[in-house]
């Protein structure tokens with residue numbers, strides 16, 4: 001009998017159908033030049049949000 | 060001359076105090092009352108908790124900054140607010156109890172013309188027997204807790220190096236917890252640390268959460284626009300769990316913790332027990348337990364505070380079913396009803412309701428993530444209250460500066476491992492924080508609501524670490540750094 005307190009005996013969420021990243025995606029997530037571009041893009045998005053939504057009354 | 064008092068020197072209170080002094084100058088006094096002697100950049104506690112950063116790097120002494128900024132600093136905790144003064148003293152005041160400056164335990168009073176309550180959360184470990192630093196699980200909510208967690212994690216890694224299997228459980232310690240982002244970050248940092256140690260095959264890592272679905276984060280999840288498709292934070296998060304081999308249990312309320320075993324109930328009403336070797340569980344938050352008294356000494360705590368202990372502000376607190384919740388229920392000025400000189404900001408204000416749908420198990424146990432009030436909204440609401448006060452000192456009829464979480468956006472960068480070339484993070488932005496289904500079909504602006512994984516997320520998180528510590532130290536040009 002399996003131990004009822006073991007991780008395998010828990011109501012674990014089934015994530016087996018979730019999409020896995022491809023090798024290319026995994027590589028791009030660590031590719032320095034590509035990530036530099038994403039870094040700048042993300043910072044610009046934060047700045048836009050700060051300007052657009054931070055006042056809390058902007059529509 | 061006006062006296063402005065700020066209770067709490069966390070993200071919201073410290074931001075408010077710095078802006079108040081900047082806006083008011085020498086003519087008026089700004090006093091900060093806070094029990095802590097050090098400021099803590101809490102988001103980086105995650106890195107302290109895996110031993111990647113010493114606690115000293117996320118802390119600095121407040122006294123020096125306040126001295127330079129000419130802000131009065133009382134190391135004390137607020138105990139009670141008298142917003143109408145007392146029968147013998149018509150000026151509003153706060154009862155305090157010193158915690159330092161050589162006066163620990165001494166009572167005192169501080170008078171005010173304007174008051175900001177930014178006392179943040181009480182970490183309610185007691186809500187779950189056996190949880191927390193006094194019990195069997197760890198925490199990363201303070202730098203000190205995080206340091207202890209890092210030592211315990213190191214011990215667990217040492218056992219794996221010796222060939223022993225370990226189960227590590229990280230998540231939320233109660234059905235009504237908020238701050239899922241922190242547990243999410245910690246679980247992936249732990250995974251990363253164990254991989255770096257070369258013993259991942261001996262670790263079973265479990266994420267135990269009160270979220271009904273992965274990717275909920277207490278904000279009801281997000282819909283992203285990704286490469287021409289609308290995708291959800293749920294799918295995106297599930298993908299990361301699968302890729303990293305982290306097991307997940309969702310919709311869980313932790314009932315109690317015993318030495319090495321967590322007992323919990325899930326949404327279907329079934330009860331389970333999970334054995335662990337190392338665990339970090341975030342506690343539920345509540346207000347810090349401030350009291351309020353009328354001029355005649357009558358207790359008005361229930362009028363000013365919600366049952367959770369958070370302070371009521373200009374929100375619509377009428378109880379109503381989930382289907383009738385509106386973005387407009389959320390506060391915008393953070394003014395306490397009936398008092399144009401009293402504000403509650405950051406985590407200290409009472410939200411009108413949750414954002415994620417509250418659920419119950421067939422046994423009646425609430426599994427209802429509370430709404431997060433993260434760093435950005437905490438800073439923005441603190442600054443807004445400071446602007447309102449500065450305006451009203453000049454003109455008492457001046458309108459309040461609005462800052463509704465149903466209009467403002469927030470960035471959430473969830474670290475998934477450190478290292479300048481090996482790190483990664485899930486970088487998310489959402490606009491607005493509180494979804495508004497009257498304005499957007501998905502509740503949020505899909506052009507601004509995005510999620511992306513990669514090394515750049517780690518750089519952003521690191522940049523925010525240095526930027527916000529620089530700003531909190533009020534160094535040259537600090538007002539240019541947005542909240």
Ligand SMILES: Cc1cc2nc3c(=O)[nH]c(=O)nc-3n(C[C@H](O)[C@H](O)[C@H](O)COP(=O)(O)OP(=O)(O)OC[C@H]3O[C@@H](n4cnc5c(N)ncnc54)[C@H](O)[C@@H]3O)c2cc1C
Pocket residue numbers: 066067068069070071072092093094095101102103104105135136137138177178179180199200238240241347404405406407432433434435437470471472473
């Ligand atoms: C582990 C962790 C990781 C997080 N990561 C992120 C993240 O990556 N990004 C993000 O945006 N947010 C993050 N957050 C959330 C963020 O830390 C909070 O949103 C923010 O700290 C809230 O600011 P606050 O000023 O309301 O409360 P706090 O920062 O908690 O400050 C409250 C202040 O009040 C003081 N106080 C308490 N009681 C009293 C009293 N009786 N009288 C006077 N003062 C009192 C406290 O000492 C403290 O100085 C994280 C939180 C945790 C716990």
